[in-house]
Amino acid sequence: MNNLAVTYKKQGGRLKEAQELREKFLEVSRHTLGEEHPDTLRSMSNLAVTYGEQGGKLKEVQELEEKVLEVRRSTLGEEHPDTLRCMSSLAVTLHDLERPEGAISLMEEAACLSARVYGGHHSYTKTAEVLVKRWKDVQREFNGEAE
Structure with a gap:
């Protein structure tokens, strides 16, 4: 099927x-x-x-995605690659739903865990870090804040 x-x-x-x-x-x-x-x-x-x-x-x-992440966390743990992928996917969905605080928070968590698991130079880590920075910049701009 x-x-x-x-x-x-x-x-x-x-x-x-x-x-x-x-x-x-x-x-x-x-x-x-x-x-x-x-x-x-x-x-x-x-x-x-x-x-x-x-x-x-x-x-x-x-x-x-929330259900999958919940089960992945409980069965595989926070640092398992499948859990990290689920975190990133849900963060992107939250961003698409215009829930930037939740998206940024979850992607920051994914970036931190990814750095611990894969290292700071791994593509997963770098992608998560780039998204966090981009989303934070957009939020600052939206809120009229200077960097």
Whole structure:
């Protein structure tokens, strides 16, 4: 089901069908594997991406990403690469939802943990740091503050 959803997505214009398959796959995965199974979490993440690609479903994206991050933190720990990716994805979603404080805070956390796990020169760390700086600059500008 998931592979067919990927095919629909790649064909363009079939996002609705891909979404329906991913929703069904998530339902089956939750029922058969459980809420915390890695395949269920991956299915949630895939559905969040599909919702994001359709636009206008950012609240649903946020809810899925929050759930995935919660489970990743509790099962894998703060410093696991999958947890760090989830943190960054949710931070971007929060930014897209115009919730800059939450986005900045979460991306700062991801940057700090990434620096500890990968080092300061790793691309994950640098990307997170660049986003934090950019978002803070925008907030300062928005608030009429000088640097």
